[in-house]
Amino acid sequence: MGGVLAVLEQREGSLKSVSHETLTAARALADQLGTNMEALVVGPPGVDVSSAGVFGADSVAVVSSEDLALYQPSACAAAAVDRVKSQEHQVVLLAATAMGKDLAPRIAARIDCPLAVDVTTLESNDGKINVTRPVYSGKASYTVAIDALPCVISLRPNAFTAVERAGSANVEELAAPAVDERVKTVVVKEPETARLDVAEAGIVVSGGRGLKEPDNFKLLEELADAIGGCAVGASRAVVDAGWRSHADQVGQTGKTVSPQLYFAIGISGAIQHLAGMQTSKVIVAINKDRDAPIFKVADYGIVGDLFEVVPRLTEEVRKLRKG
Amino acid sequence: MKIAVCVKRVPDTEARVRVGADGKSADEEGVRFVINPYDEFAVEEALQLKENFGSGEVVVIAMGSASSQETIRHALAMGADRGVLLETGSLGVDPVSAGKVLVTELQDGGYDLILFGKMAIDDYNHAVGPIVAELMDLPCVSAIAHLEIKDGKGTAEREVEGGVEVVEFALPAVLTADKGLNEPRYPALRGIMLAKKKPFEVKPVELSSTGLMVTAMALPPARPEGRIVGEGADAVPALIDALRTEAKVL
Numbered sequence: 352m353g354g355v356l357a358v359l360e361q362r363e364g365s366l367k368s369v370s371h372e373t374l375t376a377a378r379a380l381a382d383q384l385g386t387n388m389e390a391l392v393v394g395p396p397g398v399d400v401s402s403a404g405v406f407g408a409d410s411v412a413v414v415s416s417e418d419l420a421l422y423q424p425s426a427c428a429a430a431a432v433d434r435v436k437s438q439e440h441q442v443v444l445l446a447a448t449a450m451g452k453d454l455a456p457r458i459a460a461r462i463d464c465p466l467a468v469d470v471t472t473l474e475s476n477d478g479k480i481n482v483t484r485p486v487y488s489g490k491a492s493y494t495v496a497i498d499a500l501p502c503v504i505s506l507r508p509n510a511f512t513a514v515e516r517a518g519s520a521n522v523e524e525l526a527a528p529a530v531d532e533r534v535k536t537v538v539v540k541e542p543e544t545a546r547l548d549v550a551e552a553g554i555v556v557s558g559g560r561g562l563k564e565p566d567n568f569k570l571l572e573e574l575a576d577a578i579g580g581c582a583v584g585a586s587r588a589v590v591d592a593g594w595r596s597h598a599d600q601v602g603q604t605g606k607t608v609s610p611q612l613y614f615a616i617g618i619s620g621a622i623q624h625l626a627g628m629q630t631s632k633v634i635v636a637i638n639k640d641r642d643a644p645i646f647k648v649a650d651y652g653i654v655g656d657l658f659e660v661v662p663r664l665t666e667e668v669r670k671l672r673k674g
Numbered sequence: 675m676k677i678a679v680c681v682k683r684v685p686d687t688e689a690r691v692r693v694g695a696d697g698k699s700a701d702e703e704g705v706r707f708v709i710n711p712y713d714e715f716a717v718e719e720a721l722q723l724k725e726n727f728g729s730g731e732v733v734v735i736a737m738g739s740a741s742s743q744e745t746i747r748h749a750l751a752m753g754a755d756r757g758v759l760l761e762t763g764s765l766g767v768d769p770v771s772a773g774k775v776l777v778t779e780l781q782d783g784g785y786d787l788i789l790f791g792k793m794a795i796d797d798y799n800h801a802v803g804p805i806v807a808e809l810m811d812l813p814c815v816s817a818i819a820h821l822e823i824k825d826g827k828g829t830a831e832r833e834v835e836g837g838v839e840v841v842e843f844a845l846p847a848v849l850t851a852d853k854g855l856n857e858p859r860y861p862a863l864r865g866i867m868l869a870k871k872k873p874f875e876v877k878p879v880e881l882s883s884t885g886l887m888v889t890a891m892a893l894p895p896a897r898p899e900g901r902i903v904g905e906g907a908d909a910v911p912a913l914i915d916a917l918r919t920e921a922k923v924l
């Protein structure tokens with residue numbers, strides 16, 4: 352019987368850290384099912400796949416070609432489906448990233464099998480797989496039983512903690528499928544700032560209309576720089592006003608984030624904003640209105656003028672980082 | 675340019691979600707329903723494409739209960755030409771089954787473009803568009819925030835972590851719309867009046883059974899009661915202390 356296939360992502364020649372989460376979840380599921388776990392890496396030649404074994408893969412299948420330096424959906428889907436068929440894999444796991452959200456449905460459609468998206472817990476008993484997944488923008492969750500295999504499951508980033516184990520995996524090189532001539536990713540435009548993406552960062556500093564003017568976002572940029580490893584997010588109000596880019600919007604029609612630490616600064620906490628960030632581990636709110644709804648979900652709050660509080664916070668963090 | 679747009683009826687984003695009596699679905703009592711916000715971007719894009727090309731047809735397709743008529747009417751009032759309701763009592767949660775039914779309606783339509791929202795804000799599947807594309811063997815670009823079409827070819831941009839992918843594709847194709855693609859128009863009174871006379875078909879459909887079953891629906895655990903650490907800039911040291919020693923996240 353085949354096992355669990357973890358479809359991984361690479362960036363600039365190494366596996367992305369979100370793929371370590373996928374591997375860890377896949378390892379745990381394979382152990383529960385009493386089966387093996389294989390990783391699949393599709394990309395350009397020369398990707399370092401050694402961490403796949405460290406995070407639990409028994410084997411790694413590598414599909415590489417110069418044509419696959421960028422994400423090419425058709426070739427990735429074909430590579431995954433070929434592997435599922437040839438190895439009779441029972442479960443395909445991927446991360447629910449921009450790539451995973453695009454790829455998971457394609458694989459499920461080609462295999463004609465159940466698909467569960469963006470899951471936050473995963474376990475198997477008696478050959479059935481049970482998952483929970485947020486629905487209604489995080490306002491509720493479903494427990495879903497999957498009783499037909501194979502199946503495809505995508506995992507919400509940051510919901511599973513990557514765990515290393517001592518291990519290494521055999522690497523097998525496979526032939527690369529052709530890229531569909533009808534649809535091709537031709538380039539990836541880099542953002543103007545080198546800052547992390549809000550959906551990936553461990554700490555997110557977000558601002559809203561309370562900042563008054565677009566230029567004042569530099570207060571948040573400074574705080575983010577002082578803390579380090581931060582992304583700067585925004586409420587929809589300031590994105591719609593053109594102060595910040597769509598890519599930075601957190602909430603129901605923006606990104607869903609679950610960082611270790613989320614700062615909501617000058618953000619009132621509308622239900623659509625909360626939907627995108629209420630699964631953050633720790634939430635800090637800074638708002639001059641004591642009754643702002645954001646304080647209902649915040650672990651720690653400061654009532655006050657952000658123009659006084661934020662510079663002081665930046666200053667104290669800088670001291671801390673030096674000291 | 676012949677364009678199909680698939681639209682779904684979903685609870686308003688303001689709506690509080692409650693668990694229904696069966697313990698595994700949402701209680702719809704008193705909830706206001708709207709067209710899925712991402713589908714509104716798709717409808718708007720279809721209308722703009724038709725306007726720019728000077729001719730064509732925009733067909734709006736919704737699958738769901740009879741109430742989904744309102745959702746189609748909204749799109750017709752925005753300016754779409756005709757509507758098709760694929761009527762079914764229960765939608766289930768499996769996007770592959772949903773996609774298969776939509777394909778039966780779409781496959782002989784001769785569409786140059788089939789547009790979807792990137793996801794429905796109720797089930798959050800983010801899946802039906804690419805599934806339909808795969809089942810129909812059409813090129814597909816998902817979650818696009820920018821689109822240009824010229825001479826039977828398109829270029830779309832989609833946001834990914836830390837960048838924007840630029841994708842070129844040939845028509846016919848399937849696209850799914852993200853926020854940022856356009857600003858949807860509000861239906862004008864005239865549009866609402868006209869919509870009442872536009873062609874509208876209802877076809878009964880049935881979704882195939884699947885290997886997915888919702889066994890329970892739950893509300894997220896309430897976040898533990900937080901606290902205000904203080905007022906103004908003087909509260910900053912207390913905040914930092916809490917983040918370091920209590921929460922251990924800084």
Ligand SMILES: Cc1cc2nc3c(=O)[nH]c(=O)nc-3n(C[C@H](O)[C@H](O)[C@H](O)COP(=O)(O)OP(=O)(O)OC[C@H]3O[C@@H](n4cnc5c(N)ncnc54)[C@H](O)[C@@H]3O)c2cc1C
Nearest residue numbers: 559560561586587588602603604605617618619624639657
């Ligand atoms: C279909 C739909 C989808 C939506 N999707 C999203 C989404 O994805 N994300 C999202 O964020 N919103 C979304 N919204 C919008 C949402 O309803 C709110 O309008 C928006 O979140 C408000 O943004 P805000 O908190 O920045 O602004 P406001 O609500 O205006 O809040 C500003 C806050 O700043 C505080 N403030 C002002 N001055 C200061 C100061 N000097 N110091 C400290 N605090 C100060 C105020 O007390 C206030 O609480 C959506 C709405 C709809 C209808």
Ligand SMILES: Nc1ncnc2c1ncn2[C@@H]1O[C@H](COP(=O)(O)O)[C@@H](O)[C@H]1O
Nearest residue numbers: 680681737790791793794799800801802
């Ligand atoms: N019942 C439905 N009727 C019509 N279109 C749908 C339906 N369900 C999903 N869609 C379309 O598929 C998109 C993605 O939905 P989902 O995969 O459920 O998140 C939606 O934005 C709609 O465009």
